[in-house]
Amino acid sequence: MANPIQYEYKPEYLTVSVPSKYKAENLRTEEMVLNMGPQHPSTHGVLRLEVLTDGEMVLDVVPHLGYLHRCFEKHAESLPFNQVIPYVDRLDYLGAMNCEHAYVMGVERMLGIENEIPKRIEYIRVLVAELNRLASHFVAIGTYAMDIGAYTPFLWMMRDREQILRLLEWVCGARMLYNYIWIGGLFYDLPVGFEEQCLEFVKYLKPKLQELQELVVENKIFIQRTANVGILPLPVAINYGCSGPMLRGSGLRYDLRRVDGYSVYPELDFEVPIGEGKMGTTGDCWDRTWVRVVECRESVKMIEQCLARLTSDHKRTRDFDPQAVVPKKIRPKAMDFYVRGETPKGELGFYFRTDGRSDVPVRCRARSCSFSNLSVIGEISRGMLLADLVAIIGSIDIVMGEVDR
Template sequence: MIEAITDTGERREMTINMGPQHPSTHGVLRLELVLDGEVIKDVKPHIGYLHRCFEKYAEEMDDYAKVIPYTDRMDYVAAMNQEHGYIIGVERLLELEVPERVEYIRVIMAELQRIASHLLGIGAFGLDLGAFTPFLYLFTEREKILDIFEKASGARLLYNYMAVAGLMRDVHPEFKEEVADFVKTFRPKIKELDDLLSYNKIFIRRTANIGVVPDKVALNYAASGPVLRGSGVKWDLRKNDPYSIYDRFDFEIPVGSGEMGTLGDCWDRYIVRVREMEQSLRIIEQALDGMPDEGDVMAAIPKRIRPKAGDIYVRTESPRGELGYYIVSDKSASPFRVKARAPSFVHLSMLPAISKGALIADMVAIVGSIDIVLGEVDR
């Protein structure tokens, strides 16, 4: 432990604010740091700057379907996955069957979104640590996914594309071709990313052995997604509690191994995201093969949604981890309660436990490595 020496030789602690407007906080997050020189003694995250009362709005909607656009606005860089989780919850409450073609399109969209989200997460992570170039390369690729989404849904960020037991509209005729094309051109880019960033010496020095999350801590804090897998726990809801049609696909769950330093460090969390993109490509390829060409994606959408009284907790694997929706129905047309369990919220609460003793500059790496989206933290 480094000790700060002042002019008089006494040790002295200082409290400073990092954020709410700080480029590395990825939104509006305030971290109250208690410092001893450069060393972090304690950190208190302050959140709520982006609170938009999602749960209150959800209760005030007079239709379950009207909540879908609001879910988009939680994790706005992975809106498809947010919608997917919510509609699965409503479908299970209603015990609805979902047409095959719809399921396949949803999976393709969800996996494309996962790649787009990881590209942003990884790019911004590199940017925080001073690697400007990869960010631009990755954004070029993300752009291609957004173009596909735009053609299908009309929007580039907040899609409102998935509907209960269906989709808002069918995909465009060239959809399959475009997605296959993307898969083909994107695969070599992952190799390029490895050369540019993953095995870059400076990047490794900034991320290895930093912000170590032991698996016990990760589980006790209910970490999930790449944060949990970075700590070596092989847990992915697409495999361990399959929803939609994920049980039909063959793919691996990449986990951290402490390759560059300690198991569960920032580099491990980073590399899990990179390897996951490869697996998403595998899922997309299989889904393109299996996707039926015919079928009305709007036929099964119910005109009126009135679930029986009861409640359900549904969890899906969003790019950031376990996205849970706890939906309570009281038989009326509006949900009695919708609680969103956001992975970023949970991961951020872990920050004090994993950053004591780190340097301020490492804090930037730690926050970047857990890849939070404040829209989802604050809801």
């Protein structure tokens, strides 16, 4: 028996007449409010993005915060200055050494002992801070590639970051929340043999950074997903208070390690990379990632210089005291004071108000860079596609512990 479908099929049967009210010129757009995520690690419960869409087009984005509130400022106002450092670690928990460095530097300046800190301590602080900057950028780049759909770069970044965490664990006993940089000094000197092990790691890492550049930022698919996406014009970045790779990606060569010249950074040779629109428009997602990759190379250069000075001009001595200049009672004069430092995310600042009588601050406030950087997401996402919004979130490199403080 012949197949009836074979003989009865006629294409004209599929023609459908569309009523005039449904024709294209009469269709109206319909806006929807969606809860975006989870795609990025920060959208798994600690950040809610309320997205106003028109089909696949993003009309507006509103970030809802407060799901990871640390109560840092109130903790700091109920404890002596030296007992606040573990809470500082929990702000940007991926760059805890850099947060400690900024906080401790502020207290030391209030006490007037910043010039009494031995050079060896200063070089060790910069050494561990730049190691932590590398580890933070590895998470930023690796998870960003995974957000877009590439899993291999994430595994490679975690492989190399693991070696950094082992070095930092060797120094202070912790892999993430260190409590190592103390007011007036350090928890302890570097372990014996640390300088040699760290130098071996640096030699290993240099070619890996070139592989990272070729695998990720120069990858054709990565360029197509990030170039001309999430463009942040420089005036908008300045008006929103953006800092770090977000600001430098928009073309402004502004780095507090150069601008303020704190610690021993003025003695080190390093460049401040900026976005130049090589693959698209200056200030897009690709430029922000490019800045982070180049900053990894510059951190390696600074680590090498610190190791050279620690093994030549500022060697280990038996009479070295990591807490040589800190007073037993940390009691600054009555004042209002603000200090800032360059973390992997940008400018982290601490505001102190003291009364001159107590070793507990009357007021302590943290100025988090991730809060300002996240605030601009609505400006750079309008008119983008939903798939582009995933790329924009990852390019900001937010840590919600710092946003919610």
